[in-house]
């Protein structure tokens with residue numbers, strides 16, 4: 001675990017009269033998080049299936065940390081791509097060129113791509129955005145003088161911008177986990193990067209994801225899918241996502257009441273997700289989770305990519321949050337799920353010695369996905385077809 005004592009002090013100082021309470025909350029949260037059993041290497045049983053202890057812990061807590069899952073080589077590829085993408089970000093929110101005068105990353109796309117926010121703000125909390133799921137506004141610390149007007153917070157549709165993200169998308173162990181949770185015909189959800197720059201990164205207020213199935217008579221804990229969260233620089237109690245373990249089983253949670261009962265936004269039973277670089281988290285979308293403004297000295301970038309059960313999206317009208325709402329028929333889902341086979345081919349080229357994942361729907365229909373630069377270029381705007389539920 002990284003030593004973040006300087007960040008904890010810096011973070012507490014932003015909270016004025018609440019400084020001591022914030023320091024205590026972070027230290028206690030760290031301790032509770034590290035005492036949980038839901039972390040360790042990805043393990044398989046003798047039949048090559050995900051170890052039942054992992055599935056049991058994921059079911060109990062709603063998240064699991066696969067330690068050291070990405071090799072140093074893979075994490076380095078991601079880092080290099082993140083730097084290249086950063087280099088091509090618009091000079092400021094709304095600009096169409098980067099600092100070198102080139103067309104900025106995403107400037108010619110029509111889908112949901114680069115999002116910005118005021119430094120250390122909580123742009124979603126207490127608003128109607130994303131159908132009002134971020135029910136409370138978190139404390140917005142005052143950024144240091146000299147902070148920019150806006151800071152990048154999220155890059156949607158990341159697979160069209162980064163070959164390394166495509167390769168990680170097809171990690172065989174992660175796809176095996178997707179299969180274990182969602183069945184062999186699992187399908188994509190959406191992909192993106194959460195960007196929390198040191199001293200600037202915006203908050204994502206407490207929320208549960210998922211919009212569609214809360215009142216479904218067949219509701220269960222996995223019906224809104226999950227996200228994998230790959231950590232490139234690690235994730236700490238100051239810059240990371242905090243979760244309320246077990247809440248993925250509780251249906252829609254009244255977060256306003258939780259905060260009221262707690263007397264502050266610091267929910268007493270929440271824990272931070274603490275990771276080293278190369279760790280990957282599986283996080284149930286129904287789990288109450290969120291992240292505070294990043295007032296520390298460590299930047300976090302999370303490589304997020306989610307998967308659904310096929311039955312959770314088939315003939316469902318989308319929530320319209322990540323892409324325009326349409327009804328997902330079989331052809332629509334198949335087109336979006338092409339990304340899985342394409343990514344598997346990309347990964348075979350990058351890591352030829354690895355045993356690759358076999359995606360059952362492609363095997364059944366004898367698909368022969370291809371990966372090359374032309375295919376990569378064809379991914380532009382692929383996220384208009386995200387399966388947003």
Ligand SMILES: O=C(O)CCC(=O)C(=O)O
Nearest residue numbers: 194204209227241291302
């Ligand atoms: O990474 C974060 O700060 C927020 C993550 C989140 O809300 C999500 O993955 O749904």
